[in-house]
Amino acid sequence: MRPICTLFVIFLLFVACQKYHDIEKDKNSVPKQSERRAETQQTPPVLSIKVLRTIPHDTDAFTQGLIFVDGFLYESTGRYGKSSLRRINPENGEVVKQVNFDSRYFCEGIALHNDKIYLLTWQNNTCIVVDFKSFRKLKEIFYPGEGWGITNYDQAHLVQSDGTNILKVINPDNFATIKTIFVSANGEPVANLNELEMIEGNIWANIWMKDTIAVIDRITGNVKFWIDVSGLRQFVQPTQQVDVINGIAYDSKTKKIYLTGKLWPFIFEVEVEDLK
Numbered sequence: 001m002r003p004i005c006t007l008f009v010i011f012l013l014f015v016a017c018q019k020y021h022d023i024e025k026d027k028n029s030v031p032k033q034s035e036r037r038a039e040t041q042q043t044p045p046v047l048s049i050k051v052l053r054t055i056p057h058d059t060d061a062f063t064q065g066l067i068f069v070d071g072f073l074y075e076s077t078g079r080y081g082k083s084s085l086r087r088i089n090p091e092n093g094e095v096v097k098q099v100n101f102d103s104r105y106f107c108e109g110i111a112l113h114n115d116k117i118y119l120l121t122w123q124n125n126t127c128i129v130v131d132f133k134s135f136r137k138l139k140e141i142f143y144p145g146e147g148w149g150i151t152n153y154d155q156a157h158l159v160q161s162d163g164t165n166i167l168k169v170i171n172p173d174n175f176a177t178i179k180t181i182f183v184s185a186n187g188e189p190v191a192n193l194n195e196l197e198m199i200e201g202n203i204w205a206n207i208w209m210k211d212t213i214a215v216i217d218r219i220t221g222n223v224k225f226w227i228d229v230s231g232l233r234q235f236v237q238p239t240q241q242v243d244v245i246n247g248i249a250y251d252s253k254t255k256k257i258y259l260t261g262k263l264w265p266f267i268f269e270v271e272v273e274d275l276k
């Protein structure tokens, strides 16, 4: 009987050790998960900008969208009776082509896809599609909810903001939502996402009413950086009435970044410090 008892005790000890090992394993794994969460929710660094050049801008242009295509800036402007699409010479700010839209439209952001400009409207539930060379209207597409900003997501899709913290990746043909991206920083939702621009794989978004641009991971929706653009205000005279900073364009060939604001006197060519 004694050898059997000894074997039984050894067996019990073995089982106890295994249990202890499992508990230790669990204890070890908990902090690792917390660390991972902490990593994804850490405070995004704040980067600053340097203005390289100022370009004159129409102080009656209530800028809603800004893009750069083949050597020219394209700007959409909002407000009822003042909504327009413009082609602008980036060397001197001259508006070289402009179409004005019916006063029932309040135009918002723009994006280029397959040689067509997709122009959102604020509360008309309508995307106006125009030929990017002639500005001839090709069609309208219905979408639900408000339209704020829009940019390219990938070769086939666009991504749209509506003033919330949610970005919708959409099919440009019918504006069907392919997926939604919940934008957050430190685990908190980031609302008022406005004008958008895809720059080197990240979504840049003006935050309405703030002198801040969020640089957003297009897969996770996490804010990777904040860009403080408050320095642009030193270019505005105290007597000049300007609205919010809005408008981001990117020339992927030269890697130049352009920023402006609603009713601002300048479009700025800028460089982001510490981003290289």
Ligand SMILES: [Ca+2]
Residues within 6 Å of the ligand: 065, 066, 067, 110, 150, 151, 195, 196, 197, 247, 248, 249
């Ligand atoms: Ca843009």
